[in-house]
Amino acid sequence: MGILLWVIYHLNRLLYLLFEIKMMVRTRFAPSPTGYLHIGGVRTALFSWLYARQHGGQFILRIEDTDRERSTQESVNAILEGMTWLGLQPDEGPFYQTKRFDRYRQVIEQLLAEGKAYYCYCSKERLEKVRAEYKARKQKPRYDGHCRHLSNPPHDVKPVIRFKNPEMGEVVIRDLIKGTVIFNNNELDDLIIARSDGTPTYNFTVVIDDWDMKITHVIRGDDHLNNTPRQINILETLGATLPQYAHVPMILGDDGQRLSKRHGAVSVMNYKQEGYLPEALLNYLVRLGWSHGDQEIFSRQEMIDLFDLKAVHSSPAAFDREKLGWLNQHYIKTGDPEELAKHLQFQCDQLEIETTQAPPLAKIVKAQAERAKTLKEMAQNSPFFFGNKIEFNEKAVRKHLKPAIREPLTDLCERLAHVEWNAEAIHAIVHAVAEQYELKLGKIAQPLRVAVTGGTVSPPIDVTVYLIGKTRSIDRIKHALTLMEEMNG
RNA sequence: GCUCCCUUCGUCUAGUGGUCUAGGACGCCGCCCUCUCAUGGCGUAAACAGGGGUUCGAGUCCCCUAGGGAGCGCCA
Numbered sequence: 001m002g003i004l005l006w007v008i009y010h011l012n013r014l015l016y017l018l019f020e021i022k023m024m025v026r027t028r029f030a031p032s033p034t035g036y037l038h039i040g041g042v043r044t045a046l047f048s049w050l051y052a053r054q055h056g057g058q059f060i061l062r063i064e065d066t067d068r069e070r071s072t073q074e075s076v077n078a079i080l081e082g083m084t085w086l087g088l089q090p091d092e093g094p095f096y097q098t099k100r101f102d103r104y105r106q107v108i109e110q111l112l113a114e115g116k117a118y119y120c121y122c123s124k125e126r127l128e129k130v131r132a133e134y135k136a137r138k139q140k141p142r143y144d145g146h147c148r149h150l151s152n153p154p155h156d157v158k159p160v161i162r163f164k165n166p167e168m169g170e171v172v173i174r175d176l177i178k179g180t181v182i183f184n185n186n187e188l189d190d191l192i193i194a195r196s197d198g199t200p201t202y203n204f205t206v207v208i209d210d211w212d213m214k215i216t217h218v219i220r221g222d223d224h225l226n227n228t229p230r231q232i233n234i235l236e237t238l239g240a241t242l243p244q245y246a247h248v249p250m251i252l253g254d255d256g257q258r259l260s261k262r263h264g265a266v267s268v269m270n271y272k273q274e275g276y277l278p279e280a281l282l283n284y285l286v287r288l289g290w291s292h293g294d295q296e297i298f299s300r301q302e303m304i305d306l307f308d309l310k311a312v313h314s315s316p317a318a319f320d321r322e323k324l325g326w327l328n329q330h331y332i333k334t335g336d337p338e339e340l341a342k343h344l345q346f347q348c349d350q351l352e353i354e355t356t357q358a359p360p361l362a363k364i365v366k367a368q369a370e371r372a373k374t375l376k377e378m379a380q381n382s383p384f385f386f387g388n389k390i391e392f393n394e395k396a397v398r399k400h401l402k403p404a405i406r407e408p409l410t411d412l413c414e415r416l417a418h419v420e421w422n423a424e425a426i427h428a429i430v431h432a433v434a435e436q437y438e439l440k441l442g443k444i445a446q447p448l449r450v451a452v453t454g455g456t457v458s459p460p461i462d463v464t465v466y467l468i469g470k471t472r473s474i475d476r477i478k479h480a481l482t483l484m485e486e487m488n489g
Numbered sequence: 490g491c492u493c494c495c496u497u498c499g500u501c502u503a504g505u506g507g508u509c510u511a512g513g514a515c516g517c518c519g520c521c522c523u524c525u526c527a528u529g530g531c532g533u534a535a536a537c538a539g540g541g542g543u544u545c546g547a548g549u550c551c552c553c554u555a556g557g558g559a560g561c562g563c564c565a
Binding site: 136 | 490491492493494495496499500501502503512513514515516523524525526527528529557558559560561562563564565
C-alpha cells in the first residue's frame with residue numbers, strides 16, 4: 001500500500017513537471033531603439049519580467065531595429081543601461097532583428113511560393129489615391145488588393161511584398177487584460193511584409209520572432225492591440241501556435257493627457273539623475289494599473305509572487321510624481337544607509353559637491369532621510385555637512401542671532417569645546433544652557449542652528465552639530481559671534 | 490471618417506448583484522507630537538460620466554449617449 005502511494009505520488013509529480021516544461025513561460029520586451037527607454041516601456045518590461053519570474057520562465061530582450069534610418073546604437077545602449085539600473089536583466093538576448101534578415105527572407109519566400117503573399121507594384125501615389133477614396137466613402141483607408149491577381153507585372157518598378165490577409169471571417173483575440181476583442185477581416189488589408197528594398201517590416205518580423213523564440217505571452221502596450229489581428233492571421237497562415245496576448249494600457253501624464261517630456265516621458269536614467277531609487281520606481285510602476293488589495297509597498301520578491309496579469313486594469317493610468325516621491329522617501333527611510341550612501345555620493349558628484357570634508361555619508365543619510373524625497377534633494381539640503389564654509393541666510397541671522405543670545409551662545413561654545421564628541425553629550429549641553437539662561441529650547445537651538453548651518457532648517461540640532469564635527473562647529477559659532485559683534489557695533 | 494480600447498474621490502486604486510450611508514493610498518486641509526524643517530500619529534473634505542433597461546435589488550450585467558485614447562505608413 002505504501003509503495004503504491006509512493007508510486008502514485010511520484011507519477012503525479014512527473015506529470016506535473018512535464019506539464020510545467022511544456023508550459024514553460026517565455027515573455028519578451030521588444031523595444032525599437034529609436035529613442036530613450038521611457039517610463040511606459042519600463043512598465044511593460046517590468047510586467048513581462050515579473051510574469052516570467054513568477055512562472056520560472058524566461059524573459060527575452062529583442063531589439064526591433066528594422067528601421068535602419070531611425071535606429072541608433074545610443075538608443076540600444078540607453079535601453080540596456082536602463083534595464084540594468086532597474087535590475088530587469090533578460091535571460092536571453094538582446095537579439096537584433098537586423099541580424100535575422102535571412103530568416104525573414106526565407107519565410108517570405110515560402111509564403112510567396114505558397115501563394116500566401118504577392119508582389120505589389122502600386123506606386124505611392126496610387127496608394128494614396130485609394131486611401132483617399134475609401135476615406136471619402138467614410139470607410140477605413142486601406143489597400144484595395146489591386147496587385148493580388150496581376151497577370152503581367154511592370155518591369156521597371158521594384159515591388160513590395162504583401163501578405164494575403166483573409167478577406168472573410170473574423171479574428172478573435174482572447175486578451176489577458178482586455179478580454180475578448182473581435183476584429184472583422186474585412187477591416188484589414190493586405191499589409192506590406194517586405195519593402196521594395198527587400199527589408200521586412202515590423203508586423204512581419206514580430207510574428208516570426210515571437211514564433212521562433214517560442215514566446216508564450218506577448219505583453220506589450222495596448223497601442224499594438226490593433227496590430228494583433230494582422231499578426232494572428234500571419235501566425236495562423238504559418239501554422240504557428242498562437243501566444244497569449246496581454247495588452248497593457250498606456251501611461252498618461254499628470255494632466256490626463258498623453259505622456260510628454262514635460263511630465264516624465266523622459267529617459268528612465270533621468271530618474272536616476274533626479275535621485276530616485278530603482279526599487280521606488282519599480283514599486284510605483286507596478287502599482288500603476290495593478291493592485292493587490294490595499295497593499296502599496298512591494299518588495300521585488302513580493303511583486304514576483306503577487307503580480308497577476310488578470311488584475312491589471314484595462315484603463316490607462318496617470319503618472320503621479322507626488323506618489324513616486326512618497327515611495328522614494330519610504331525606500332530612503334527604510335533602506336540600508338550604507339547602500340544609500342552610494343546613491344548620495346553619486347548625487348554629490350553630479351552636483352560637484354566636495355565630500356572629502358564630510359562626515360560618513362551613511363550618517364548624513366540617516367539624519368536626512370526624513371526630510372528628503374530624493375537623494376538629489378538630500379545632497380542639496382546638506383551643504384553645511386559638506387563644505388568648510390557656510391552661507392548665512394540673512395533673514396535667519398536677523399531673526400535668531402540677536403544680542404541677547406550672545407552670552408548663552410558664547411557659553412555654549414565654550415562647553416562644546418570641552419565635551420566628548422557625541423550627539424547625546426551635545427544634547428545635554430544644549431539643554432543645560434537653555435536651563436541656565438531660562439530659555440526655551442527653541443530659543444537656543446535655533447540660534448545655534450543658524451550659527452552652524454547658516455539657516456533655520458536641519459536635522460535635530462544635536463545630530464546636526466555632531467555631524468558637522470567639533471572643529472567646524474566651534475569655528476562656525478565663533479564666526480557667528482564675531483558677525484554679531486560687527487552687526488551690533 | 491472608420492475600427493478598436495477606455496470611464497469609481499484631484500491622482501493610483503478596492504469593489505466580480507445585496508455586507509456600499511462606496512474602503513485604502515498619494516496629495517490637500519486641520520489637530521497632536523516638536524529645537525527648525527520634516528517624519529510619525531489622529532482626523533476632515535473628496536468619486537460610482539449621463540441616460541435607459543434587466544432584476545425584488547446595480548458601482549457591479551446589457552444598450553445608448555457623451556468624453557478620453559489608440560490604430561488606420563514601403564514607422565515600430
